[in-house]
Amino acid sequence: MKTSQHKHILIVEDSYVQAAGLQKILEQAGYSIVRAEHGLEALELLQKEHFDLVISDVMMPKMDGYTLCKTIKTNELYKHLPVILVTSLSEPADIIRGIESGADSFIPKPYKADFLLERVEAHLAGKIGDPAGDTHSSFRVSMGGSVYTLNADRAQLFNLLIASYEISLQKAKELEKMYRDLILAQQKIAKLEGILPICGSxxxxxxxxxxxxxVEDYIEVKTKRSVSHGLCPDCAKKVLNT
Structure with missing residues (x-):
């Protein structure tokens, strides 16, 4: 069953290029899109229109994605609205703030279109979430040299784990490509170093x-040997015959 029909998604992103790219992916999949440049504008739109899903960047002016998500999740009118945060999750603080904000899912940045659409469709189809309902639990974690007490449900932690795995996989692929490129560059350098430029004139x-x-100076420097001048047999014959 296609879930994109009549589904209204709010994109919150201050970068025009990023927002336009995300909008294009979602509209090509059949979703209706509205864009906001920051969290405050997004909250204003939520009061005026009905949305089925919110996809928000994290770093934005006026109100960031974490604050927006937390505001939505603590509002009785919007708390059941799925919120996906687009984040790099590169620092321990990113992970902690993502959990504390109550985000339903995380999309690694840079994201892949197929992974993004899979997450969106799963949320809209109700496939993501904990059917047990009251599954929030409090636990302590040590991260980045600090201890945090967090409240989260199993679905949220699982989605965070999936996003972290996707990011790690992407980083590993990037490192592998960099390694291959480095080997090729070294091979090209070695090949170029084996070529001796000589003026044809x-x-x-x-x-x-x-x-x-x-030529004499170059040979003396490289071989540490002196150069003597003379004629080879072929050149000697040419000189004698002239």
Missing amino acids: CKRIKGEDGQWHP
């Missing part, structure tokens, strides 16, 4: 200092 050789040197 004066026969001077370009040294590591970027200057052009007589």
Whole structure:
């Protein structure tokens, strides 16, 4: 069953490029989209229109994504509205604030379109969430040298775990690509270092200092041996025959 039909999604993103890209992905999937540039504008829109889902960036002016999410989740009118935060989760504080805000799910940045759409459809179809209802529990965690007491349900923690895994996987792929690129670059450098530039006219050789040197000087520097001048047999014959 396609869940995009008649579904209204609010995008909260201060970057025009990021917001436009996200809107394009969702509209191509059949969703109706409205955009807000920050949390305060998003709250104003929530009072005027009905939305089925909110997708918000974290770092924004006036009101960030964490504060917006927490405001939605503590409001009786909107608390059942699914909120997805788009975040890098690169610091321990990001993870803690994400849990404390009450976000329903997390999309790693940079995100993949298929993963984003999968999360959106799952929320709108009611596939994400804990059917047991009252599953919030309090627990203590040690992170970044500090101890935090958090309240979260199983679904929220699972979604955070999935997002963290996606980010780790993406980072691993990026590192693997960087390693391959580095190996290729080293191979190209080694190949270039094996090429000796010689002027086709004066026969001077370009040294590591970027200057052009007589062949004799270059050989003496590289071999630590003196150069003597003479004629090879072929050249000697040519001279004698002229």
